[in-house]
Amino acid sequence: MTVETVSPLLTLRRLLAAEKSTLLLALTISASSVLLELLPWYLLWRAVGVVEPGGSLLHLGGWLALALVCKYLLASLAGYFSHLAAFRVLHHTRLRIARALTRLPMMQLAPFSAGSLRKIIMNDVQRLEDFIAHHTVDLISALFSPLIAALFLFWLDWKMALAALLTVPLAMIAQRLCLRGMAERTWEYHLATERLNSAIVEYVRGIPVMKAFSQDTRSFRLLDDSLRDYHQLVVRFTRRAVPAWSLFVVLLNASIFILLPLGLWRVSQGTLSVSALLLILMLGSGLLKPLLRVTFFGSLIRELFAGLSRMAPFLDDVAEGHSAATVTSQSGITLSARDLSFSYEQRTVIDTLNMTLQPGGFYALVGPSGAGKSTLAGLLSGMLPPTSGAVLLGDVKLDDIDDATRASLLAVVSQQVFLFKGSLADNLRLAQPQASDEQLWQALEIAQGRAFVEALPQGLATTIGEGGARLSGGERQRIAIARALLAETPLLILDEATAFADLLTEAAFYRELRQQRPTVTVLTIAHRLFAVQQADCLLVMEAGRLTGCGTHQQLLSEHRIYQQMWHSQSQLAQWQIRREEDTHVNA
Numbered sequence: 001m002t003v004e005t006v007s008p009l010l011t012l013r014r015l016l017a018a019e020k021s022t023l024l025l026a027l028t029i030s031a032s033s034v035l036l037e038l039l040p041w042y043l044l045w046r047a048v049g050v051v052e053p054g055g056s057l058l059h060l061g062g063w064l065a066l067a068l069v070c071k072y073l074l075a076s077l078a079g080y081f082s083h084l085a086a087f088r089v090l091h092h093t094r095l096r097i098a099r100a101l102t103r104l105p106m107m108q109l110a111p112f113s114a115g116s117l118r119k120i121i122m123n124d125v126q127r128l129e130d131f132i133a134h135h136t137v138d139l140i141s142a143l144f145s146p147l148i149a150a151l152f153l154f155w156l157d158w159k160m161a162l163a164a165l166l167t168v169p170l171a172m173i174a175q176r177l178c179l180r181g182m183a184e185r186t187w188e189y190h191l192a193t194e195r196l197n198s199a200i201v202e203y204v205r206g207i208p209v210m211k212a213f214s215q216d217t218r219s220f221r222l223l224d225d226s227l228r229d230y231h232q233l234v235v236r237f238t239r240r241a242v243p244a245w246s247l248f249v250v251l252l253n254a255s256i257f258i259l260l261p262l263g264l265w266r267v268s269q270g271t272l273s274v275s276a277l278l279l280i281l282m283l284g285s286g287l288l289k290p291l292l293r294v295t296f297f298g299s300l301i302r303e304l305f306a307g308l309s310r311m312a313p314f315l316d317d318v319a320e321g322h323s324a325a326t327v328t329s330q331s332g333i334t335l336s337a338r339d340l341s342f343s344y345e346q347r348t349v350i351d352t353l354n355m356t357l358q359p360g361g362f363y364a365l366v367g368p369s370g371a372g373k374s375t376l377a378g379l380l381s382g383m384l385p386p387t388s389g390a391v392l393l394g395d396v397k398l399d400d401i402d403d404a405t406r407a408s409l410l411a412v413v414s415q416q417v418f419l420f421k422g423s424l425a426d427n428l429r430l431a432q433p434q435a436s437d438e439q440l441w442q443a444l445e446i447a448q449g450r451a452f453v454e455a456l457p458q459g460l461a462t463t464i465g466e467g468g469a470r471l472s473g474g475e476r477q478r479i480a481i482a483r484a485l486l487a488e489t490p491l492l493i494l495d496e497a498t499a500f501a502d503l504l505t506e507a508a509f510y511r512e513l514r515q516q517r518p519t520v521t522v523l524t525i526a527h528r529l530f531a532v533q534q535a536d537c538l539l540v541m542e543a544g545r546l547t548g549c550g551t552h553q554q555l556l557s558e559h560r561i562y563q564q565m566w567h568s569q570s571q572l573a574q575w576q577i578r579r580e581e582d583t584h585v586n587a
C-alpha cells in the first residue's frame with residue numbers, strides 16, 4: 001500500500017469502473033451535440049445563399065430551429081448523465097476513504113495530519129466530481145467541435161480552410177513557451193498554498209492569545225512571511241506566463257485577420273460566393289477557441305492526478321488483520337521496547353531504548369520536559385511508527401498486530417482528549433457498547449469523575465458538544481480515563497492524563513486504580529512526583545534515554561536528576577503552603 005506503486009490513471013480507472021457505461025453514454029451524447037452545433041451554420045449558409053427555391057426558406061428555418069433545440073437537449077442530457085456518474089463516484093469514494101481511515105493501522109495513519117486528511121476527503125475528491133461531471137463532456141466538445149468545423153471548412157473550400165489554420169503552428173509554439181516548467185511551478189504553487197493555509201489556520205487559532213498580548217497582524221511572522229512568499233510566487237509566475245499566454249490567446253483568435261481580406265479578394269475575383277464567405281468567417285474565426293479549454297484542461301488534469309496519488313493509500317482494500325501474528329496470552333502480557341529509536345525528521349528523540357513492563361506493574365515515566373516521554377508513549381501504544389527497533393506485546397511486534405487486537409489489549413489516554421458530540425454515556429460506551437450503567441459509574445468512580453457527573457442535571461444522559469464542549473479540561477480527562485477503563489484491557493498507558501486534576505484528586509485516582517484493577521499494567525507519564533511516588537517502578541527519562549529505574553526511595557538515594565526534581569517540587573510545595581499560612585495570619 002504505497003503511494004508510488006499506484007499510478008493516478010489506474011486509480012482513476014478503478015474509481016470510474018462502476019460508472020463506465022453512464023459516463024460513455026454522456027460522452028457519446030456530448031459528441032452528438034457537437035455535430036448538431038454545426039448543422040444550423042450549414043442551414044444558415046443555404047438560407048443566405050437562397051440555394052433552395054422560394055418557400056423552402058421556411059422549411060430550412062424549421063430545420064435550423066429543430067437542430068438548435070436538439071443540440072441543447074443533447075447537451076443537457078450529456079450533463080445529466082455525467083453528473084449522475086460523478087455524484088455516485090463521489091459518494092463511493094468518500095465512503096471508501098472513510099472506511100479505510102477506521103481500518104488502517106494507526107502506524108500508517110501517523111504521517112497524515114488532520115488537515116491533510118480533510119483536504120484529501122474534501123478537495124481532492126471534489127476534483128473528481130468536477131472532472132467527471134464537467135470536464136469530460138467539455139473536453140469532448142472542445143476537441144470535437146474544431147475538428148468537425150475544420151472538416152466542414154475543407155469540404156466548403158480547402159484553400160480558406162488552410163488559411164483558417166495558418167496560425168495554429170504559431171499558437172502551439174506560444175502555448176509550449178507558456179507551459180514550460182509548468183509541473184514544477186504547479187508543485188511550488190501547491191506548497192506555497194499549503195504553507196499559507198496552515199499559517200492562516202494557526203493565525204485564526206492564535207487570535208485569542210494575540211488579543212491577550214495586544215499584538216497586531218505584523219507580529220505574526222509566519223502569516224506575514226507566508227503571505228509575502230505567496231505574493232512573490234504569484235507575481236513571478238504571472239510575469240513569466242502572461243506574455244506567452246496572451247500571444248497564444250491572440251493567435252487562436254487571429255484567423256479572422258487572414259480570412260477576411262483573403263475572402264473579400266476571392267469574392268471580388270468571383271472564386272467564392274458571398275454566402276460561403278459569411279459561413280467561412282463565422283466558422284473560421286471561432287475555430288480554434290475551444291483549444292483554450294483544452295489547455296486549461298491540462299492543468300486541471302495535473303491537479304486531479306496529484307489528488308488521486310494522495311487518495312491512493314486510502315483506496316486499496318485494507319487487510320482486516322495480520323494472519324501471521326496472533327497474541328496468545330490476553331492477560332499477563334508484557335509490553336517491551338527493543339532497541340527502540342525514533343526521530344522527528346533528522347532529530348533523534350528516542351535513542352536505542354530497551355525496557356519491559358511486567359504484567360500488573362505500576363510504572364511512572366518521569367523526566368524533564370522534552371525528554372521524549374510522550375513520544376515513547378506514542379511508540380508503545382502504536383500511534384507512532386519506530387524509526388528502528390520494535391515494540392513488542394508479549395513476543396509479537398506491535399506493528400504485526402491488527403488494530404482490533406491491539407485495542408483489546410492496550411488502552412491509551414493521551415494529552416489531547418476528544419469526546420464526540422452526544423451523551424456522556426454514548427462517549428463512555430465507545431469502549432464497550434454493552435456496558436451497563438453500573439459499569440459506567442464504576443469506571444467513573446475510579447477516574448474520580450462520579451461526583452461531577454452526578455451533579456450534572458441529566459447525569460450520564462447529559463449531551464456534550466463536539467470535542468467535549470461544556471466540560472472543563474479536567475472533567476474531559478476524567479471521562480477519557482473512565483472510557484479507557486471500560487475497555488478492560490490488561491495494559492493502560494496514561495500520557496499526562498491527570499495533568500488538569502489537583503494533586504489530591506490525582507493521588508486518589510492512582511490509589512483507586514490500583515485497588516480496583518490490580519492486574520492491569522499501568523504506565524503513566526506524570527510531572528508531579530508526589531502523585532506517583534508509590535509506583536512499583538519509576539522510569540526516569542533524559543534526552544531520549546532511560547537513565548533510572550527503581551522505587552521512589554531507590555531513586556532518591558542514587559539518581560541525581562530525580563533528586564533534583566523531587567527537591568525542587570518539595571520546596572515549591574512548602575513555599576506554597578507557607579504562603580497560604582502567611583495569608584491566613586495576615587487576614
Ligand SMILES: Nc1ncnc2c1ncn2[C@@H]1O[C@H](COP(=O)(O)OP(=O)(O)OP(=O)(O)O)[C@@H](O)[C@H]1O
Pocket residue numbers: 344349368369370371372373374375376
Ligand atoms: N511533531 C514533532 N515534530 C518535531 N519535533 C517534535 C514533535 N513532537 C515533539 N517533538 C520534540 O521531541 C522532543 C520530545 O517531545 P515529547 O513531547 O516526547 O517530550 P516530553 O518528555 O513528553 O515533554 P513534556 O514533558 O513537556 O510533555 C521535544 O524536544 C519536542 O520538541
